[in-house]
Amino acid sequence: MDIENEAGSVENSTSTLRDACLEKALEAIREKGVEGLSLREVARRLNVSHQAPYKHFPSKDHLLAEVIRHCLRDFAQHLRASRRPEGGTPVPAADALRSLGQSYLGYAATHPLEYRLMFMTSWPEVSRELGLASDARAAFEILGETLKAGKQYPSAKDRDRDAMFIWSAIHGTASILQSEAMAYLTIEPEEIEASVSHGFSIVETLISPRQP
Amino acid sequence: MDIENEAGSVENSTSTLRDACLEKALEAIREKGVEGLSLREVARRLNVSHQAPYKHFPSKDHLLAEVIRHCLRDFAQHLRASRRPEGGTPVPAADALRSLGQSYLGYAATHPLEYRLMFMTSWPEVSRELGLASDARAAFEILGETLKAGKQYPSAKDRDRDAMFIWSAIHGTASILQSEAMAYLTIEPEEIEASVSHGFSIVETLISPRQP
DNA sequence: CGCCAAGGTTGACGCTGTCTACCGATACGG
DNA sequence: CCGTATCGGTAGACAGCGTCAACCTTGGCG
Numbered sequence: 001m002d003i004e005n006e007a008g009s010v011e012n013s014t015s016t017l018r019d020a021c022l023e024k025a026l027e028a029i030r031e032k033g034v035e036g037l038s039l040r041e042v043a044r045r046l047n048v049s050h051q052a053p054y055k056h057f058p059s060k061d062h063l064l065a066e067v068i069r070h071c072l073r074d075f076a077q078h079l080r081a082s083r084r085p086e087g088g089t090p091v092p093a094a095d096a097l098r099s100l101g102q103s104y105l106g107y108a109a110t111h112p113l114e115y116r117l118m119f120m121t122s123w124p125e126v127s128r129e130l131g132l133a134s135d136a137r138a139a140f141e142i143l144g145e146t147l148k149a150g151k152q153y154p155s156a157k158d159r160d161r162d163a164m165f166i167w168s169a170i171h172g173t174a175s176i177l178q179s180e181a182m183a184y185l186t187i188e189p190e191e192i193e194a195s196v197s198h199g200f201s202i203v204e205t206l207i208s209p210r211q212p
Numbered sequence: 213m214d215i216e217n218e219a220g221s222v223e224n225s226t227s228t229l230r231d232a233c234l235e236k237a238l239e240a241i242r243e244k245g246v247e248g249l250s251l252r253e254v255a256r257r258l259n260v261s262h263q264a265p266y267k268h269f270p271s272k273d274h275l276l277a278e279v280i281r282h283c284l285r286d287f288a289q290h291l292r293a294s295r296r297p298e299g300g301t302p303v304p305a306a307d308a309l310r311s312l313g314q315s316y317l318g319y320a321a322t323h324p325l326e327y328r329l330m331f332m333t334s335w336p337e338v339s340r341e342l343g344l345a346s347d348a349r350a351a352f353e354i355l356g357e358t359l360k361a362g363k364q365y366p367s368a369k370d371r372d373r374d375a376m377f378i379w380s381a382i383h384g385t386a387s388i389l390q391s392e393a394m395a396y397l398t399i400e401p402e403e404i405e406a407s408v409s410h411g412f413s414i415v416e417t418l419i420s421p422r423q424p
Numbered sequence: 425c426g427c428c429a430a431g432g433t434t435g436a437c438g439c440t441g442t443c444t445a446c447c448g449a450t451a452c453g454g
Numbered sequence: 455c456c457g458t459a460t461c462g463g464t465a466g467a468c469a470g471c472g473t474c475a476a477c478c479t480t481g482g483c484g
Contacts, residue, residue: 165407172383175384191369202414202418229431263432266473272471
């Protein structure tokens with residue numbers, strides 16, 4: 001009833017409260033962690049009754065799953081943008097992979113909350129029936145496309161093996177960079193930078209091994 | 213008062229209930245997830261009042277942190293064991309890294325709950341003051357030692373860069389293998405096996421690049 | 425003996441997710 | 455134009471949670 005009318009959002013006139021819930025949920029998670037998310041808190045932030053959100057989400061887990069889906073799509077869009085940065089001219093194939101990798105790490109660095117939600121939080125049970133996995137796969141396939149454009153593979157399986165390794169390495173890097181261990185340890189930033197760059201070089205020689 | 217006297221555990225006579233709490237907490241997490249962990253549930257499983265655990269842990273988070281510490285130490289011990297498997301004769305340096313890697317992935321595969329707890333769950337706030345990070349670092353340093361034994365590095369920093377990359381790649385692999393996405397996707401097991409092996413090969417050529 | 429601390433108990437408080445019931449609009453078929 | 459059903463909101467109740475406070479029992483020690 002008392003939903004704040006944020007700037008813009010004209011086109012999105014269907015079920016304002018639903019979107020507002022998603023927004024405030026993310027905000028609440030940002031402040032108090034996933035564990036601390038509470039439907040009542042979301043309702044309170046929107047000045048509605050504690051039951052209002054239930055008209056749009058069957059349960060707290062459904063809300064959380066939708067928040068994660070939102071992040072997945074935003075993330076995928078962010079990755080896609082790395083292939084045509086600003087100007088509109090596509091990145092040359094040789095640089096596409098590094099560009100994608102930096103885009104990936106950049107997202108993880110600037111959206112740690114969202115990254116954690118997507119890839120380091122155990123999804124709620126209902127995510128399965130809500131088909132969250134297909135949103136995750138969409139993001140993964142951007143890497144596959146980039147590889148395909150940059151190198152001739154004898155078979156799709158060979159490409160997938162490379163993709164799997166690269167995805168693992170970069171996800172591992174991203175998740176270690178923002179893990180608790182990293183926050184508690186003391187490592188000079190320049191050394192981290194060097195490590196990451198080292199990793200990129202390794203992956204690049206993996207992709208184009210025959211060029212002198 | 214009514215703590216079950218499990219098999220053995222004679223040497224561990226100091227504060228039986230404390231250890232029992234840790235044990236039952238892990239059990240409860242296994243059944244109902246980290247989110248579902250409740251101190252009262254732990255107490256109930258031990259036939260003890262809902263406040264008894266508070267005599268040993270200042271808060272639920274302290275209990276959880278101790279559970280994680282327990283996992284970290286067990287994990288480190290598991291990794292160390294990979295260097296001297298069963299018989300007592302150490303693994304030759306050339307195979308040490310792959311052996312360590314398989315040990316790592318093996319642990320993640322056979323103890324998914326513990327792995328998630330250590331590396332994919334956001335540690336409770338109190339972990340910082342409880343010094344959990346040093347337990348995590350102990351596990352990481354096993355990799356550093358293995359690298360040092362297998363290759364001459366010009367400097368410790370160079371070694372750390374390799375270690376960082378390898379750790380990232382293998383953590384990424386482990387965490388993707390047991391991620392939600394993997395559970396929801398459909399990939400043939402043999403293909404997964406091939407991808408993992410592919411990754412190992414890449415890392416091995418990284419370590420010994422000059423051998424034909 | 426007196427006393428104190430350790431480790432257990434019960435009870436209460438405010439928070440949570442969710443079930444149920446109610447209530448006002450608004451659309452729509454007769 | 456009048457039911458009436460549905461949609462999106464409200465209010466109340468319930469059990470379970472973490473945690474604070476108070477109390478009780480027991481064993482060791484000056």
